[in-house]
Amino acid sequence: MSSSHLQNVHSMNEESDTLTGKWPPLLVFFLLLVVTGGVLDIALDRPQSWWSMHILLEVGMVFVSLTFAILIFTRWRRSTAALEQARASLAVTAQQLVERQAERDAWRTSAEQALAGFGAAIDRQFGAWQLTRAEREVALLLLKGLGHKQVAAQLGRSERTVRQQAVEVYRKAKLQGRSELAAFFLQDVVLPS
Known part of the structure; x- marks a missing residue:
């Protein structure tokens, strides 16, 4: 595998680590913190009515935060799994490429030896x-x-x-x-x- 190709794969891995690495879990953690804070605030407020603007806003904030936390977490998991599959596939392809290059090099060596022998035989006949x-x-x-x-x-x-x-x-x-x-x-x- 060429060095430029390996560098491209390495930079792709770094970019994918940024996208699937530590940021989504931190965002999910932050959203779950918002959910927990909202639920605690509602519980500590002990509202008389669930239809007050304050309670509806807090419930809405908890619902939206929880929804986004679940959505981000599931997509992050899928992306991580897909990335691992792609990395495994890339490793297999890289191994196959190395094997093909070794096979090609062995064939070239064999062909060069055969041609060298054929060339020497032609040269001997020219001498004769x-x-x-x-x-x-x-x-x-x-x-x-x-x-x-x-x-x-x-x-x-x-x-x-x-x-x-x-x-x-x-x-x-x-x-x-x-x-x-x-x-x-x-x-x-x-x-x-």
Whole structure:
């Protein structure tokens, strides 16, 4: 996992801690304190009538505070649970990413070793044909599928020179052309089907 991605996850965790951390419980505590104070005030007032403006205001304040306390507490709990689920999912995804990267790295190492062996075998065969360094470069690029113009451009040579070197490669290898050169090296290379 990249460091910038990990930093984003860390900052997301800090933001979510602020939203689901200590503030909602403190707010709920404050609202419950208001409810308790309102109920105590009503009880200590011992009202003659429940319909007085003072009592109705206190009951309303207690009811609203209790409602908001319950609402904030339940949503905070849901948010906390959802956050924990998201963190668990993120941890699983991060672990899967690490496993995929390890698998990819192992495959690359294996493929690089196989290609290095294949490259060495090609180089040995070029040596057996007694190709010059310039002819080896041309032959290798032809094997990669480049045309004479592309080879000339890549090597900084004229197309005529590349054609002459290619003809010399075919002569020394006793091959008829580019397709036989490719077939010589790749004909028995079988890819899984």
